[in-house]
Amino acid sequence: MMKQIITLSIILFLFKNSGAQDLQAAYPPLTVKGTSIYLPGKQLDLNTDGFPAMIQTSFKLVTEPIHFHIPRLTNHKDIKFKSTPLEISKGRPDKASWIVKNTSDSLDMEVSGSLNLHGKMIYVVKITALNNIDLENIRLHIPFTPEAAKYIRGLNQKGDERDPVIDWKWDAAGKDQAKVWVGNITGGLLYTLEDNQHKTAPISWSNGDKGGIHIEQKGKAILADNYSGEHRMKKGDVLYYNFSMSITASQKTK
Template sequence: MKQIIALFMVLLLGKTAAAQKLTINDKTISIPGKQVVLNSDGFPAMIQTSLKLITEPIHFHLPVSSNHKDLKLRSEVLKFSDQKPGEIKWSVKNVSDSLTMQVNASLTAKGLLSYAVEVTAINDIDLDNIRLHLPITPEAAGSIKGLGLTEQKRPDVVDWKWTSAHKGEDKVWLGDMAGGLQYQLSSNESNTLPSSWSNSGKGGIHIEQKGKAILADNYSGEHHLKKGDKLSYNFTVLITGADGE
């Protein structure tokens, strides 16, 4: 009997490990039931469950104050490292004449994307309003939870600002029957609020339909950087089931 139980446990553990295994094909990372395709800048170009979850790549906007135009960044080679059955890591540096954006990221077998994004000024520069855009498909954004809202049908417009009173509200889930995305903005600091994102109350989150996407616009207001100044724009994205878990 003990031998039968032991054999059963081995088979069960083997099936669990196989079910959680991540595989890579070029820049496509697959988990059973989920798939993430990476862009050259290290951010997701596509996220898929049984339906498409984003309409275009997740991306940052870095507009310069002098002309209000986005900085054009050049991506160096994306490198994978620490490939394990339950987690895959990668990194890439995106550069311009004015600043660099270092991206260190990982994806776990549970569908958790973690991003550590560090912006470093090469020269003095004034930036308008640094934004992270998550363009979510309407099919994957029928419901919302977070930003002070209990789980409910997504309103046409959601406006939320960083304040100390809103601590703990910043984790937001957008989803529907076939899955969704739960994301949270953070930093490397131990402060109550992530300073780069909150930016003394200038930052916030605005969610509204723009074109074909339900656009989660995560903005941080203007920044005046001196040479060598760094900003931390970390965030996580969990690819979820219909209940946001």
């Protein structure tokens, strides 16, 4: 009986390792160099705050780093953060992860990110109030290159080609989900706004019916302005502005 158990354990061990080797053979491992992560046909450069500075496939997807704007209600000026050093860890060949703590005199913003071999990024963004504070708005800006923003799917759009101006609001009943693909015939970026409770209408992003997404050209970029309206935070309050992004092949209807 003991010999059978040992034999079975060896078989399971060999099968597990064989599967891992097959996965690594099918998908070459991620490569990390400094603050850049490379995977087949894709490249992600990270900014000091932990958010994407550049996303590259056969073309650039963004004109500048993806970033948050968090202005005070009193003076309409963005809160300035200081960031801890960015370090990318690669505990597995198919995934890289990082954590950056951005601090100010009034808010902490902890950013936890990861990227897998399929080009999916997952971000957990935890904002903590260090004292009572009123925020005018919290916005996530994704500045797409015009080349990367010819088509759009989601946000109640009827066709494939992106309209010059898109205005979308969270449904008050929580029926809608902010899931949108922006790209061209060779690929693009699929992103979803989320929270830590996995609700259809994330509390921080939807903020009742104050939040939404506005997309139009601003300067050289097709800017996706993901906004949430005013927040009045008390000391110790926490808001989660989580989101996920996938670097994808085309989702345009043929």
